[in-house]
Amino acid sequence: MVRYRMRGSAKTEPQPEPVPLSAELARNEQWIRSVCSSCSDVVYRPFKIGGRTSALLIFVDGLADDRGIEDFVIAPLMREDALEAIGLQEMLRQKVEASDASELETLDECVVRLMDGYPILLCEGELNALALGLAKWEMRAVEEPAGESAVRGPREGFTETLRINTSQIRRIIRSPKLKMDSVRIGGYTRTHVVVAYIQGVADAAIVEEVKSRLSRIQADGILESVYIEEFIEDNPYSPFPQLLDTERPDVVCASLLEGRVAILTEGSPFALVAPITFSSLMQAAEDYYQRYIFSTFIRWLRYFFLMISLLLPSxxxxxxxxxxxxxxxxxxFSMASSREDVPFPALVEAILMEVSFEALREAGLRLPKQIGSAVSIVGALVVGESAVQAGLVSAPMVIVVALTGIASCMIPRYVASNSIRMLRFPMIFLxxxxxxxxxxxxxxALVLHxxxxxxxxxxxxxSLATPRVGEWKDVLIRAPWWSMTKRPRLTGTFDQRRLAPGQKPSKNRG
Amino acid sequence: MSNNDKMTGVQLACVMYSTVLGTGFITLPTTSYQYARNGLWLTMFPGILTALISMGCAVKLSRMYPGLSPVAYIKRILGRIPGFLVGLLLFLFCLQAAGVTVRQYGDFVTGSFMNRTPLTFVIASIALLAGIAVRCGAGVIARSAALLTPIFVLPLLLLVLLYPHLEFRYLFPPLERGIVPVLKGSLTPQAWMSEVYLISFFLPRLASGVKIGRWAVASIAAIVASMFYVNLFSILLLGPDTGSKLVTILIAFRYINVADFFENMEAFLLAMWVVGNFVKLAVFYYAASMSCSELFRLRDYRLIVFPVGILILIFSIWDLPSFAIVAEQNLLVAPFWVPTMMAVLPGLLVIAASIQWRRRSLQSRPNG
Structure with missing residues (x-):
């Protein structure tokens, strides 16, 4: 029902003729006031340019730079007295000290830009309005990514502000070939979404496909990149993530350099990367920042524990x-003796323990930090220990469940480990x-899927089912950088070579 | 982006390997031993010839009629009505062979492990999985074959752990009764190896630029090598007892005991072999579905996948009342029936097609 209504509203969104600006300031003001009625955060600041021409500055409180408005717009304009000499247009161009000022012709545009945070300047007798680039709001500072920490490597993470995120990427890839196309998605939120890719490296067909899928989205709002992910993925019924989410600019840049496409969403510190393969989910950022031999070892361990995490209880x-x-x-014998008192069959025992482990994990995640540790102590130590002592579950089962829990944390991508953890249950039943x-x-069945x-x-x-020797350099092993001369093969045509061959260092090369 | 659905050479090789050996490991050593005795280890080699003929015909025909699957080119070569009849024969063969495959798997599972599980359930469950694979298409079968074949092959390496139990005297005297028993023993293996012809259902989906010949030879070599290895270990371990075991490798795995930890691995072996049987069944199933849809000119073969599955289930039980009959069928019928369809028929097709091509090129030349 809800879905039906949403779709209906998205379709019948009113698209009337845009209202042009009037030369009368009062009429313009009245129109905007009627559209923005009951918007207590919209501020109307009337003043007189050079003491004569009335003007009106409209902005959203908290989204505009108050000091900047006073110092760079209102103050210089009020002081102005050479209005007749050069005309209003020219004077505005000269005197308004904003980095970006664009002219608007319709009232609808004015409201749209106003809601984006741009202060709007209207003048008596003018058919154009100015949108001033003085938007500014409170934002979180760049912090270390909480979900993907690394011992070595950059410690910057994305934030909720899109422009900061794109600047972080641009700071790493300083090339005009790095393209960032932007789209707006969401009827009410009009969320800014940026598609980033490197021209010539990314397959143009993939870029087009991503853009066309994005343009198909019709929703009232996009609050997180997950919304976009669920709209554009290939198989909506799969438990596996088909796009990679990351909050690390370096991961996004590495993917861009491999010819993938990144999707950044305003309001979400998680960028999406597409297309990915299953092995992308098994690669952590730090694999590339530590010695390749160790990284290879860790990768093998990861695949092994992936299997444990999926299969050990079953x-x-x-x-x-x-x-x-x-x-x-x-x-x-030892297993049988430990199971002697247990009243349940192994299946029931396993389901019981796995479900309570999942519950503990979820409870620990959602609870306020202050009582989170209490839950883990009560849950893990008290319940686990006494369940064994009371003979409800056997000690080996507790070991199995604990090992599985640890194993699932070996998967570097949280979303991927979720899907594996969930698939454990049908496996136990089977x-x-x-x-x-x-x-x-x-x-x-899993392999087929x-x-x-x-x-x-x-x-x-x-990469796993279409084995090519060259591509396993980044799948089962992490080859040293000087040997990864080619980009992974994705789809279609692409620029294969990524570094010059023959760069293996040796003492003879000096 | 359809080029992703193309198969690569490795996938092709994996599909072929599992197609032949999916049930081969289960059936062949015991069956061949009936004739070859201690020459068992030699029985794989005459089969190379059949395999090469089948493979060569498949490749040749796919080059003559690129993009066409067997039934389509059979119709093209033989004309409408004879083509339809031969195509129908091929379709029925695929159905029957898929039925026997799934029956062998079912007998193996219920006979050795799940004694109280109904045969129908075991058969139906794997047929359902294979049906899903077939519906997903050739690309998915190929990809999953590439992922599953390593699981299928790996346990064979464990046979090395049997080293202390091997008795080399079982090999002697070699060829004590001449070459004829070995040749008789190689009849069933060569029938199995002729099944590589089924790859022709996949060849239209092969990526361009793949060197088919190289991968075909590689997979035939791998098949022969693994079967040689398995036969050798069977004879070295069990000697004259080989013929009395239903599944020799299974018995061999029971002997494995290393460090008091790896022992009684046969359940493990079962698990690994399910995978090989699955790939084999999926290939036959795909061939049956494809030929049926080509035969009746259906727009989408997916429509008839599950109905064909039910036919396969019927064929797996109908006329095969007991395990003994299945074994007898493997010993007496399969050696002649399978190569007829998988080597002789393609050979005749190649001859007919090349005569046609020659005639056509003579006609098209302006002044004879």
């Missing part, structure tokens, strides 16, 4: 329920009903 359930013979006898066969069925998934046209498993 393997445990399968082995305990169907394939006891696989466990070495001595281990089997293991509890069909044993290893069920797990394999689940894996096949992943193989059919696409991210803006690029097959999701592209």
């Amino acid at each position: 393997l445990y359930v399968a082995v305990l329920t169907f394939h006891q013979e696989m466990v070495p006898s001595s281990l089997l 293991a509890g009903t069909l044993g290893l066969l069920g797990i394999m069925m689940g894996i096949i 992943l193989s059919s998934l696409r991210s803006i046209g690029l097959p999701y498993m592209a």
